[in-house]
Amino acid sequence: MTYIIIETCIDVKDAGCVDVCPVDCIYEGDKMYYINPDECIDCAACEPVCPVEAIFAEDAVPEASKEYIAINKDFDYPS
Ligand code: SF4
Numbered sequence: 001m002t003y004i005i006i007e008t009c010i011d012v013k014d015a016g017c018v019d020v021c022p023v024d025c026i027y028e029g030d031k032m033y034y035i036n037p038d039e040c041i042d043c044a045a046c047e048p049v050c051p052v053e054a055i056f057a058e059d060a061v062p063e064a065s066k067e068y069i070a071i072n073k074d075f076d077y078p079s
């Protein structure tokens, strides 16, 4: 599984989650940050530090934000 960032991050982007991720799998985009599902180790460290509750375990993403599962997956991550 992976963690997912949803639209609540848009324009907040304080990067608090980036500082605590032990595997550096959270990447900055133009509008928000994204979690690379191929790198996330599902540790949950990022979830409580987000000031706007934008981070969820994949199976706990709110129904209205489910599109963000694909949006995180499809972000153009650096290789
Ligand atoms: S769950 Fe852990 S590994 Fe995954 S993005 Fe959050 S801090 Fe990084």
Ligand code: SF4
Pocket: 005, 008, 009, 010, 012, 013, 014, 015, 016, 017, 018, 033, 049, 050, 051, 052, 053, 054, 055
């Ligand atoms: S902590 Fe939350 S608001 Fe801040 S960059 Fe991460 S997901 Fe976005």
